[in-house]
Amino acid sequence: MSTSAPQPPAGAPLRARVVRAERGAVLVVPDADLGAVARRAELPRDGLLPLPDGTRTPPTVGDVVDVVGDDAGETWPADEHATALHATALRATGLHPRRTAVVRDSAGRTSLEQVVAANVDVVLVVEHLDPDPDLGRVERLLTLAWRSGARPVVVLTKADLVPDPDGMAAEVAQVAIGVDVHAVSVLDGAGLEPLRALLAPGVAIVVVGASGAGKSSLVNRLAGREVMATGEVRVDGRGRHTTTHRELVPLADGAVLVDTPGLRGIGLVAAPEALDATFADVTALAAACRFTDCSHEREPGCAVQAAVASGELPARRLASWRKLAREAAYQARRADARLAAEERARWRRITRDHHRALRGRGAPRP
Ligand SMILES: Nc1nc2c(ncn2[C@@H]2O[C@H](COP(=O)(O)OP(=O)(O)OP(=O)(O)O)[C@@H](O)[C@H]2O)c(=O)[nH]1
Numbered sequence: 001m002s003t004s005a006p007q008p009p010a011g012a013p014l015r016a017r018v019v020r021a022e023r024g025a026v027l028v029v030p031d032a033d034l035g036a037v038a039r040r041a042e043l044p045r046d047g048l049l050p051l052p053d054g055t056r057t058p059p060t061v062g063d064v065v066d067v068v069g070d071d072a073g074e075t076w077p078a079d080e081h082a083t084a085l086h087a088t089a090l091r092a093t094g095l096h097p098r099r100t101a102v103v104r105d106s107a108g109r110t111s112l113e114q115v116v117a118a119n120v121d122v123v124l125v126v127e128h129l130d131p132d133p134d135l136g137r138v139e140r141l142l143t144l145a146w147r148s149g150a151r152p153v154v155v156l157t158k159a160d161l162v163p164d165p166d167g168m169a170a171e172v173a174q175v176a177i178g179v180d181v182h183a184v185s186v187l188d189g190a191g192l193e194p195l196r197a198l199l200a201p202g203v204a205i206v207v208v209g210a211s212g213a214g215k216s217s218l219v220n221r222l223a224g225r226e227v228m229a230t231g232e233v234r235v236d237g238r239g240r241h242t243t244t245h246r247e248l249v250p251l252a253d254g255a256v257l258v259d260t261p262g263l264r265g266i267g268l269v270a271a272p273e274a275l276d277a278t279f280a281d282v283t284a285l286a287a288a289c290r291f292t293d294c295s296h297e298r299e300p301g302c303a304v305q306a307a308v309a310s311g312e313l314p315a316r317r318l319a320s321w322r323k324l325a326r327e328a329a330y331q332a333r334r335a336d337a338r339l340a341a342e343e344r345a346r347w348r349r350i351t352r353d354h355h356r357a358l359r360g361r362g363a364p365r366p
């Protein structure tokens with residue numbers, strides 16, 4: 001934690017990073033000192049912040065925002081006890097364009113997808129080596145990672161429990177095209193060095209993977225302290241972490257972990273380009289199919305089916321691609337239906353308001 005945290009020149013906004021988004025406010029740290037004590041910054045009344053192009057968006061964890069203080073020359077508090085001296089809230093005034101965005105299909109009826117984390121640099125796709133890794137799950141999580149725009153890295157945990165971790169890693173690497181695959185063990189520390197190298201200052205990582213994959217063990221080992229709770233409730237010397245819980249957690253060497261509840265149990269969001277990245281082999285083969293809209297089922301001249309027949313492409317791989325492509329198509333249709341419903345609702349409101357305005361002016365009822 002720095003004592004010489006950057007200070008905005010009087011009047012000029014400070015670039016800050018959102019460590020948690022709340023209703024009406026965000027908790028922020030200076031973008032240049034992600035380990036600093038978080039301060040509260042009020043949002044405009046509608047809870048939205050303007051991007052440079054004028055569109056207004058709700059900020060989320062990881063966002064870079066402009067903040068201004070009410071008192072010119074206010075310093076960032078050096079430690080938690082100093083926050084009382086800085087009771088005046090900052091104000092968030094603008095949102096910087098997102099470099100990357102982890103999105104999930106929104107359960108709500110009003111928006112199509114929800115950004116659960118912004119400006120993530122690296123997505124660690126964590127899967128165990130024991131029991132055997134689930135290749136379909138790795139492919140699903142890689143698709144999510146590619147969709148975000150961040151760099152995916154596969155981490156295979158529990159290497160100490162299997163006789164040939166490197167051989168298994170090589171097999172997984174075949175379904176993780178263009179992605180580094182590391183076999184690691186938190187027990188003996190094997191394979192952790194290349195991961196530490198990823199944790200450069202300012203780098204934001206997220207960790208995705210099934211329950212029991214070893215996400216918390218891995219992150220805590222990388223951080224050298226417990227930053228990700230392995231159980232339900234986190235208890236430490238100062239009691240439960242509730243109100244002060246930040247979702248952008250300092251790791252080592254200036255890197256941060258995005259640990260937000262929104263990331264747990266994340267659904268796949270329709271994204272054909274992300275599927276193309278995950279299944280670059282299938283995509284490349286498909287380019288040689290006779291029909292451009294080939295579904296690779298039983299069309300004549302299907303290069304994908306031919307590759308399966310010759311053993312070049314595992315049938316499992318094609319089945320996995322098909323399953324995710326169907327899901328993506330289903331979600332795209334659902335999003336379209338929701339958009340259409342929103343549009344109808346908007347028109348109903350507009351017509352109603354129009355009629356009210358007419359009546360208000362004493363115009364004859366239609
Ligand atoms: N032998 C061995 N066990 C490991 C390793 N990493 C994790 N484990 C064990 O695997 C179990 C699950 O690890 P967690 O880190 O809690 O897994 P998680 O992915 O955070 O699980 P959730 O919190 O449920 O999402 C724990 O019992 C760990 O001790 C490893 O490298 N070697």
Ligand SMILES: [Zn+2]
Binds near residue numbers: 290294297301303304
């Ligand atoms: Zn085909």
